[in-house]
Amino acid sequence: MTTTHTPPPTTPDALPATEHAPHNYLNETRGIWSWMTTLDHKRIGVMYLFGVVGAFFLGGVMALLLRTELISEGPGVAKTIGDAIGEGWEDTYNQMFTLHGALMVFLFIIPAIPAAMGNFVLPVMLGAKDVAFPRLNLFSFYLWCIGAFLFIVAILYGGLDTGWTFYTPYSIDESHSVFKGMIPATFGAFILGFSSILTGMNFIASIHMLRPKAMGWFKMPLFLWALYATAIIQILATPVLAITLLLLIAERAGDIGIFDPSKGGDPILYQHFFWFYSHPAVYIMILPAMGVVSEVISAFSRKHIFGYHFIAMSSLAIALLGFLVWGHHMFTSGQSVTLNAIFSFITFFIAVPSAIKIFNWLATMFRGSISLKTPMFYAMSFIWVFSIGGLTGIPLAAIVTDIHLHDTYFVVAHFHYVMVGGTVFAFLAGLHYWWPKMFGRMASEKLSMWSWLLIFVGFNLTFFFQFIMGSHGMPRRYADWGVKLRELGFDEGQIELFSFCHKISTVGSYVMFVGFLLLAYTLAKSLLAGKPAPRNPWGANSLEWHCSSPPPHENFATQPEPNDPYNFTGWKYDSDIDGFAACDPKPLEH
Amino acid sequence: MLSDKASTTADTHDPLFTFIMLLSGFFFVLIIAVMVFFVLRYRRKDPAQEATSQHSHSNALEIAWSLPPLVIVMIVFWLGLVGYMSLAQPKANTMRIDVRAWKWSWEFRHPVPGSETVLASNELLVPKGVPIEVVLTSDDVIHSMFVPAFRTKKDAVPGMYNKVYFEATKAGEYPLYCAEYCGTSHSTMLAKVIVFETVEEWAEEVKKRAALPFKDLPDEMYAEWRAIDSVEDFEAFQAKAAALDDEWVEKAQGLKPAFVRGEELVTRLGCMTCHSIDGTRLTGPTWQGLFGTERTMNDGSKVLADDNYIRESILQPRAKIVATYAAGQMNSFQGQVDEKDIDAIIAYLRTLDQ
Numbered sequence: 001m002t003t004t005h006t007p008p009p010t011t012p013d014a015l016p017a018t019e020h021a022p023h024n025y026l027n028e029t030r031g032i033w034s035w036m037t038t039l040d041h042k043r044i045g046v047m048y049l050f051g052v053v054g055a056f057f058l059g060g061v062m063a064l065l066l067r068t069e070l071i072s073e074g075p076g077v078a079k080t081i082g083d084a085i086g087e088g089w090e091d092t093y094n095q096m097f098t099l100h101g102a103l104m105v106f107l108f109i110i111p112a113i114p115a116a117m118g119n120f121v122l123p124v125m126l127g128a129k130d131v132a133f134p135r136l137n138l139f140s141f142y143l144w145c146i147g148a149f150l151f152i153v154a155i156l157y158g159g160l161d162t163g164w165t166f167y168t169p170y171s172i173d174e175s176h177s178v179f180k181g182m183i184p185a186t187f188g189a190f191i192l193g194f195s196s197i198l199t200g201m202n203f204i205a206s207i208h209m210l211r212p213k214a215m216g217w218f219k220m221p222l223f224l225w226a227l228y229a230t231a232i233i234q235i236l237a238t239p240v241l242a243i244t245l246l247l248l249i250a251e252r253a254g255d256i257g258i259f260d261p262s263k264g265g266d267p268i269l270y271q272h273f274f275w276f277y278s279h280p281a282v283y284i285m286i287l288p289a290m291g292v293v294s295e296v297i298s299a300f301s302r303k304h305i306f307g308y309h310f311i312a313m314s315s316l317a318i319a320l321l322g323f324l325v326w327g328h329h330m331f332t333s334g335q336s337v338t339l340n341a342i343f344s345f346i347t348f349f350i351a352v353p354s355a356i357k358i359f360n361w362l363a364t365m366f367r368g369s370i371s372l373k374t375p376m377f378y379a380m381s382f383i384w385v386f387s388i389g390g391l392t393g394i395p396l397a398a399i400v401t402d403i404h405l406h407d408t409y410f411v412v413a414h415f416h417y418v419m420v421g422g423t424v425f426a427f428l429a430g431l432h433y434w435w436p437k438m439f440g441r442m443a444s445e446k447l448s449m450w451s452w453l454l455i456f457v458g459f460n461l462t463f464f465f466q467f468i469m470g471s472h473g474m475p476r477r478y479a480d481w482g483v484k485l486r487e488l489g490f491d492e493g494q495i496e497l498f499s500f501c502h503k504i505s506t507v508g509s510y511v512m513f514v515g516f517l518l519l520a521y522t523l524a525k526s527l528l529a530g531k532p533a534p535r536n537p538w539g540a541n542s543l544e545w546h547c548s549s550p551p552p553h554e555n556f557a558t559q560p561e562p563n564d565p566y567n568f569t570g571w572k573y574d575s576d577i578d579g580f581a582a583c584d585p586k587p588l589e590h
Numbered sequence: 591m592l593s594d595k596a597s598t599t600a601d602t603h604d605p606l607f608t609f610i611m612l613l614s615g616f617f618f619v620l621i622i623a624v625m626v627f628f629v630l631r632y633r634r635k636d637p638a639q640e641a642t643s644q645h646s647h648s649n650a651l652e653i654a655w656s657l658p659p660l661v662i663v664m665i666v667f668w669l670g671l672v673g674y675m676s677l678a679q680p681k682a683n684t685m686r687i688d689v690r691a692w693k694w695s696w697e698f699r700h701p702v703p704g705s706e707t708v709l710a711s712n713e714l715l716v717p718k719g720v721p722i723e724v725v726l727t728s729d730d731v732i733h734s735m736f737v738p739a740f741r742t743k744k745d746a747v748p749g750m751y752n753k754v755y756f757e758a759t760k761a762g763e764y765p766l767y768c769a770e771y772c773g774t775s776h777s778t779m780l781a782k783v784i785v786f787e788t789v790e791e792w793a794e795e796v797k798k799r800a801a802l803p804f805k806d807l808p809d810e811m812y813a814e815w816r817a818i819d820s821v822e823d824f825e826a827f828q829a830k831a832a833a834l835d836d837e838w839v840e841k842a843q844g845l846k847p848a849f850v851r852g853e854e855l856v857t858r859l860g861c862m863t864c865h866s867i868d869g870t871r872l873t874g875p876t877w878q879g880l881f882g883t884e885r886t887m888n889d890g891s892k893v894l895a896d897d898n899y900i901r902e903s904i905l906q907p908r909a910k911i912v913a914t915y916a917a918g919q920m921n922s923f924q925g926q927v928d929e930k931d932i933d934a935i936i937a938y939l940r941t942l943d944q
Contacts (some may be wrong), residue, residue, distance in 0.1 A: 088774065090774045090775060090776075090777065091774055094771075094773070094774065094776075161773070163771050167731075167732060167770075167771070169730075169731055169732070169748060170731040170732065170771070170772065170773065173730075173731075261747075261748040261749025261750070262748070262749070264905065264906075264924060266749075267732060267747060267748065267749070268747060268750070301632070301641060302634070302639075302640060302641045303641040303643070303644060303646075304644045304645075304646035305646065306645070306646050306647065307646075307647055307648075307651075307652055308646065308647065309647070310652050332734060332743045332744055332745050332769075333745045333747065333752075334744070334745055334747055334750055334752040337674075337675065337678045337679075340674065340678075341671050341674075344667055344670060344671060345667055345671075348663040348664065348666070348667045349660075349663075351659050351660075351663045352656055352659055352660050352663070355655065355656065355659040356652065356655070356656055358621060359655040360652075362621065362624050362625060362628065363651065365625065365628040365629070365632065366628055366632070366643070366645075367632060367641060367642045367643035367645070368628075368632050368641045368643075369632065369634045369639045369640055369641045369642075370628065370629055370632045370633050370634055371634045371637075372629070372633060372634070380625060380629070383621065383622075383625060384622060384625075387617070387618050387621050387622070388618060391614035391617060391618055392614065394610050394613075394614060394663065394666055395606075395607055395610045395611070397663075397666075397667070397670070398606065398610065398666050398667060398669065398670025398671075398673075399670045399671060399673075399674035400599075400602055400603050400606060400669075400670045400671075400673035400674040400677065401603055401606055401607050401610065401670060402670075403603075403674070403677075403741065403742065403743050404603055404607075404738070404741040404742070404743065406743055406769070407734060407736070407743070407769040407770060408736075408769070467591070468591055471591040471592055471607070472591070472592065472593045472738065473593060473736070473738025473739075473765075473767065475736060475767045475768070475769045475777075476769075476771075477771040477776060477777075478776065478777035479776070479777045480777045480778070481777070483778070484777065484778040484780045485765060485780065488765060488780060488781075488782050489763070489782070490763075490765050493593070493594075494593055494738075494765070497593075566646070572638070573637045573638040575637065588644040588646070589644060
């Protein structure tokens, strides 16, 4: 890549005179009404942030209850809750894992990085005042709220116990799934889908139309490439989910017989429809995460990102391949041998762009100046957990091994390593990275590191042992793992292993929970009493670091002239502000 | 990372699984070791420290680290596919066991040796060293039969017959799980698999269990039951049983083999007007020797006349038309037969050998 010498993107006098703008997007107008009617992408991003964190908290509480139930054999905490709400303990457990999955997937993981962070960062990275369609953006947020509200209604109205996958015919027959929350929850997921589609459209339009002339496609920060690839999936795949969910509602409410075998329907057809969306959705979750990691690793190594084109193109490759692999969820369903072979074959190709990203991140760190701050620790944790998540995908892509591992805890561990490990660790990397920009306050590095340690250790304790019990045959979605085995006389061997792994896993989840509590405390403390953040605490060079922390309402007084986002020579460390001050950038010698 | 193995599937599965785990372990350690080394070596000791290189691209390196993963995953794909193909295809001389799942129980129907009758049990009994074909279906929602010791899993889908093949290699008792979430008592939908050392031991146990309902009757009544081959045979058995004991009028009805019910059904539904069982060509194809053979359709395609084909032919007779036969001659029996009736008709067709 050739880099021409360009002046700093914005001359200092185009910016507010101080590091901390007296007038910024947070204090420009006041009052709840000004937030509810705001068209400012930054405020919408912050509202999303609070929304998704709320959903994450609820989903997390469900997860803790599940783990508590599984710490020992026989009815436990699910019975206590079940007695209180008048349900059997197994039904209570089944509702809890359904809600955990549905809340986490639809309300947290899918919108977390694109809608919360993407909204805040994307226009600033583009040097724009806002997204292309600010009103649509606010509308998307309200759709998210309506979807979330419908989920709450579903819980209060009687819950649902179908699993977040809503498999037919279980989900369509009221004698099977007695819970009345099914229709509101499905409708909620349908509405959330529209929020996702509209946000994707908004981002694509913004990236096409609002880029400054000097910012060619290959001069965009990689986070924008990741959001662009994500938006393509959101637009192309989510409508299929919407159609599928509508059919499901029609089937449940009107008995039309598309999926119901007793009426000539095909329950496997539903699985095809569902995974045609939900597999690409996995990449809606992970691609933005990879974008965050690319930004953080380069900035914290003070080194130009390695293999820019390969990282950008691998995002598109993953987005494209993601559409062609859904059948690998169905190797045991009775799908033909030919289809199984084709889906397995295509699935393996995803290993290549994923490996390319990891190797390029490592190469970026080579001979860098690696700053060991919290965002970097989360980014490196991402490499750790995503490597485990990715590599354990190999035995799930190979048909003969998947047949054994399918629907066991091995799969549970695998997708938690990819989705929690991948998305949540990258989300936390991004949260710590952009926190000073969002709120103009630094968080305590010491407390942040402690919460990182607890979350990282807790996460690995929780999920690593699930690989072991899964490969030994522990099926997923089991309210109990011991009583029936003992009843059948299998009271030795496996059951001791299941017991051991479940106990460690539960303890790990508590450690993780303490970590998240500490994290919440750390960030709350920073909001109230944190040290004011300098304009550029990390020395990164994408455009959001050129405006003050927090940015003013209009981001930039005039459209900035961007240069290479990974040329960090325009920023020198200044101990007075404990951050980086602008200086003349030099062209890089590659 | 794997428990005891007890099937030929496990012999195929385990080496590949171990290979993948070692491979993954190697790459994971490599990635983390490189990362940790870089962190220690290039740590920023002074906040103003700059990187010592800005090298940012190398096509040679990109190719060098893209190709090995591609080659490795293609090898793993191939091994996974070959292993799977050897398991997904029927072998010669398989023993067929029908499995019906419902909330929240299993029924395994074993052939009773030397007889057309079956033993229905909530335990799966198999001999060592005999290839088994399991044909699964479900009464209500989707279930999945999972035997970790066999490394075998297959979904039981309502309205569909799924097949899975395995061969046990070690005598013993193993747990069988439902692996597809199916509601309230999903986690107690377990069963026991018993593998017998020899076919003889297995046959003895199956016969012993099949004889259990006859324990209050003379031995020859059980022999009579096992010899049932048609509706007439069953009626004769029923008459004899009733003559012995009043209670047995009803009990004998409960012992009616599925294929007898199938024969009654096809007679009642009038199937025989168009389908012969002795090879005669009528309006529709004969049923003699039909089951399990490959048929040529009028569009030239080949179709295996298995459970799914029979089911489709009953419910959607116009979906596939056998070559040389006129289309549109048969109407759907949807609504006139339920899934258990279809099971019975299939059981009957299976008795009509060449």
